[in-house]
Amino acid sequence: MASRLVASDDDLSKRMVFHTADIMDATHELKEYDVIFLAALVGMDVDEKGKVIQHLAKYMAPGAILMLRECPWCSCFSIPRVLQGFDVLSIFHPDDDVVNSVVISRRYLKPANIDGNNHHHLANGSIMPSSCKYCDFQAFNSPLNNMKMIDE
Numbered sequence: 001m002a003s004r005l006v007a008s009d010d011d012l013s014k015r016m017v018f019h020t021a022d023i024m025d026a027t028h029e030l031k032e033y034d035v036i037f038l039a040a041l042v043g044m045d046v047d048e049k050g051k052v053i054q055h056l057a058k059y060m061a062p063g064a065i066l067m068l069r070e071c072p073w074c075s076c077f078s079i080p081r082v083l084q085g086f087d088v089l090s091i092f093h094p095d096d097d098v099v100n101s102v103v104i105s106r107r108y109l110k111p112a113n114i115d116g117n118n119h120h121h122l123a124n125g126s127i128m129p130s131s132c133k134y135c136d137f138q139a140f141n142s143p144l145n146n147m148k149m150i151d152e
Ligand SMILES: C[S@@+](CC[C@H](N)C(=O)[O-])C[C@H]1O[C@@H](n2cnc3c(N)ncnc32)[C@H](O)[C@@H]1O
Pocket: 021, 022, 023, 024, 038, 039, 040, 041, 042, 043, 069, 100
């Protein structure tokens, strides 16, 4: 279906390749990508999403970017726990009727010690909004000092 969306554009369709696979089956080939976009609901709950992110942390190239989308009420509470192995660079929660938040993070440059229990420490410059439409937000790491906003 995705390939059909770009089929009418000759140039774009020549430059895009589509693979269909369970992300948990993709391993060493993930190191070839500078940016990985993780769709909302890959991992239907926090634990499942944590397993996907641990898998990505294991196989993504050091310094590569992970851009994930998630419902705001999930990401508010799960990000500190499940984004192990990544520095959170930016989080955007919608304040309108758009459902998904966007979280941009960078794979650690050094191998991560991931045990599924330690809380993630946020990088300087992380965006941690004080509130969003769907949740009361817990502030971490003096976020207001480093706040940057993504505007539509
Ligand atoms: C809710 S849709 C996402 C729609 C849109 N791309 C977005 O991010 O908002 C979730 C997509 O993730 C895919 N997906 C779920 N689990 C997956 C997995 N383990 N590996 C690969 N794709 C998966 C589903 O096939 C579906 O296309």
